[in-house]
Amino acid sequence: xxxxxxxxxxxxxxxxxxxxxxxxxxxxxxxxxxxxxxxxxxxxxxxxxxxxxxxxxxxxxxxxxxxxxxxxxxxxxxxxxxxxxxxxxxxxxxxxxxxxxxxxxxxxxxxxxxx
Amino acid sequence: xxxxxxxxxxxxxxxxxxxxxxxxxxxxxxxxxxxxxxxxxxxxxxxxxxxxxxxxxxxxxxxxxxxxxxxxxxxxxxxxxxxxxxxxxxxxxxxxxxxxxxxxxxxxxxxxxxxxx
Numbered sequence: 266x267x268x269x270x271x272x273x274x275x276x277x278x279x280x281x282x283x284x285x286x287x288x289x290x291x292x293x294x295x296x297x298x299x300x301x302x303x304x305x306x307x308x309x310x311x312x313x314x315x316x317x318x319x320x321x322x323x324x325x326x327x328x329x330x331x332x333x334x335x336x337x338x339x340x341x342x343x344x345x346x347x348x349x350x351x352x353x354x355x356x357x358x359x360x361x362x363x364x365x366x367x368x369x370x371x372x373x374x375x376x377x378x379x380x
Numbered sequence: 381x382x383x384x385x386x387x388x389x390x391x392x393x394x395x396x397x398x399x400x401x402x403x404x405x406x407x408x409x410x411x412x413x414x415x416x417x418x419x420x421x422x423x424x425x426x427x428x429x430x431x432x433x434x435x436x437x438x439x440x441x442x443x444x445x446x447x448x449x450x451x452x453x454x455x456x457x458x459x460x461x462x463x464x465x466x467x468x469x470x471x472x473x474x475x476x477x478x479x480x481x482x483x484x485x486x487x488x489x490x491x492x493x494x495x496x497x
Contacts, residue, residue, distance in 0.1 A: 296482050307384075307471050307487030308425070315482060324484075354423065362482070368415060368475075369485060371425035 267291070269372035271357050277378045278347045286342045286375045290359030297340050298369060299332055300356040308356050314340060315362060347379045382407045382476045386488035393462050393495055401457045401491045403472030409433075413475040414448065414455045415485065420468040431455065462495045469493070 270289040278284050290297050295316055300308035301324075310324040316337035325332070329348075334340040344351055354376050358369040383406040393399045405414065416428040429439065431448050439446050443460045459466055469490045475483040 298482070298484060300485075305489075307473075307489050308485070309487070310484040313482040313484055320482060321484065356425065358425075358485075360483075368413070368427060368430045369483075370427065371417075373422070373424045376423075 269357055269359050269370055271355075271372040271375050273375060274373060275376050275378075277380065279380055280349060281346050283343065283345045284347055284377065286344075286355050286377070288340045288342070288357030288359075288372060290338065290340070290357070291370060292338075293361075294359035294370075295337075295362035296360045296369075297334060298358045298360075299340070299342050300358065301326075302354040302356055302374070304353070311342070311355075344377075347377075349379050352377055352379045382409075382474050382486045384472050384474050384486055384488035386472055386491050388491045389489070390492040390494070393493070395464060395495055395497055396461050398458060398460050399462050399493065399495075401459075401470050401472075401493070403455045403457065403488060405453050405455065405472070405474045407453075407474060407476065409476060413483065415473040415475070416446065416455075416457050417471045417473060417487075418468045419471060419490070425471070428457075459493075462493075464495050464497060467493055467495045 272287045297314040299311040302308040313321040314334040329345045331343045354374040356374045357372045360369045385404045412433045414431045418426040445458045447456045471490045472488045473485040
C-alpha cells in the first residue's frame with residue numbers, strides 16, 4: 266500500500282505477557298519513528314531508526330521495551346512482561362529523512378490493552 | 381527541553397462558525413519545524429501542514445489557515461466556516477533534532493474540536 270501500515274490494530278495482553286507490534290513504513294523511507302500515545306494525551310517519542318540503525322532510543326520508558334529494524338524496512342516494537350501502564354496506542358511514522366522533505370507520515374496505530 | 385502547549389482542551393462550535401486553535405511552543409533551536417495534525421475518531425494522525433522556522437508567511441489552504449508568529453512563539457490554526465467533518469482532535473507539534481540526527485516530534489496535548497449542527 267501507499268501508506269504506513271501497522272499490525273495488529275488491536276492487541277489485548279495479560280499482564281506479564283510479551284507482545285510484538287509491527288510497522289511497515291512507506292517504501293523507500295529511510296527514517297522510522299515509534300511513538301506512544303496514552304489516552305487523552307499527545308503522542309510521545311519512543312525511538313528512531315535511520316535505515317537499520319537505531320540512532321535514538323531515549324524515549325523508551327524501560328528496558329522492557331525493545332525495537333528493531335534489521336533490514337532497514339519493517340520494524341518491530343517488542344514489549345516484554347507487559348504492565349498495565351503500557352496500555353496505549355503505539356504509533357509508527359516514517360519519513361524520507363531529507364531536511365526539506367514533507368515530514369513524518371503516521372500509521373493507524375496499534376491499540377494495546379494490558380489486563 | 382522543547383515544549384508545545386495547547387491550552388484549549390476542548391472547543392465546541394456550531395457549524396459555519398470560525399474557530400481558532402492555539403499553539404505556543406518553546407525551543408532553543410534556531411532551525412525547527414512546526415506541524416499540525418488532525419486525529420479523527422478512527423485514530424490515524426493526518427498531516428495538515430509543516431512550517432519552517434524561517435518562513436513566517438501565513439498560509440491558507442481552503443478553509444484552513446495558519447498564523448505563525450515567531451515573536452510570540454505561536455502557531456495558531458484557524459478553520460473558517462467549520463463543518464461537522466472537522467470534528468477531531470488537533471495536535472500541534474514541534475520537530476527537534478534527535479540524538480542520531482533525525483527529527484523527532486514533540487506534541488502538544490491536543491485540542492478536541494466538536495462541531496455541531
